[in-house]
Amino acid sequence: MKLAPELHSLLLELATAERAVNQPDRVSPEQQELDKLIADRARMADAASSAQLALGDMELEILRIQEDERKLKKRELDDKRQLSAETDPERRKDLEHDRYAAKSRIADLLSELKEAHNEISALRNNVDVHGARLDELDRKIELAKRAAESAPTPEAPKDPAELRVQLPADVLSLFDDVSAATYNGRMCGGCFLQLPPSERAEVEAVPADELATCPNCGTILIR
Incomplete structure (x- = not known):
C-alpha cells in the first residue's frame, strides 16, 4: 500500500x-516511582504493625508466666510452712502432694519462660528491622517527592x-x-x-x- x-x-x-x-491517567516516571514507594511503605507499615503486636503479645505472655510462677512459689512455701507444724499423716500427705505439684509446675514455667525470652529477643529484632526499613522508605519517599515535584509535566497527547x-x-x-x-x-x-x-x-x-x-x-x- x-x-x-x-x-x-x-x-x-x-x-x-x-x-x-x-x-x-498519564504520570511521569518520577511520579510512578513515588507511587510505588508509597505503596511499598504501606505494606511495610502493616508488617511492622503485625510485628509490634506479636511482640506485645509475647510480653504479656511473659508477664503471665512470671505471675503464675510467683503464685506457685508462694503456694509451695505455704505448704512447706504447714508441713513443719502438721502432725496428721493424711494432711501431711496432701500437703506434700500439693507441694510436689507446685514445684513441678514451677519447673515447667521456668522452661516456658526461657523459650519466651528467646522468642521475644527475635521479635524485638524483627520490630527493629521493620522500623529501619520504614525509615529507609521514608527517606526514599522524601527524595522521590522532590523528584516528582521538579519533573516536567508530561506533554498532552x-x-x-x-x-x-x-x-x-x-x-x-x-x-x-x-x-x-x-x-x-x-x-x-x-x-x-x-x-x-x-x-x-x-x-x-x-x-x-x-x-x-x-x-x-x-x-x-x-x-
Missing part, C-alpha cells in the same frame, strides 16, 4: 496518540482525530487493523521479535513510498 514517505511518521504519532487516549484527517482512508483502514510501530532494522516494535535476515531483507525491499509490515504480527513498520 502506497503512502508518501513524509507521512509514514504520522502513523507512528497516531498510534502513540491513540494509546495515550486509551490510557488517560495529540488529538488522534487531527492526525487521522491527514491520512488516506485505505491507509487508516489498514492501520485500524494492525496499528503501527517502529522498526530499527532488526526488531519489530509491535511484537518485539527480532526478524531473521530473510524477513529483514523482505521489509527493507519495500519501496520508500509503500508501507512495510511485520511478517510475524502484521504491524505497519515505520522505518
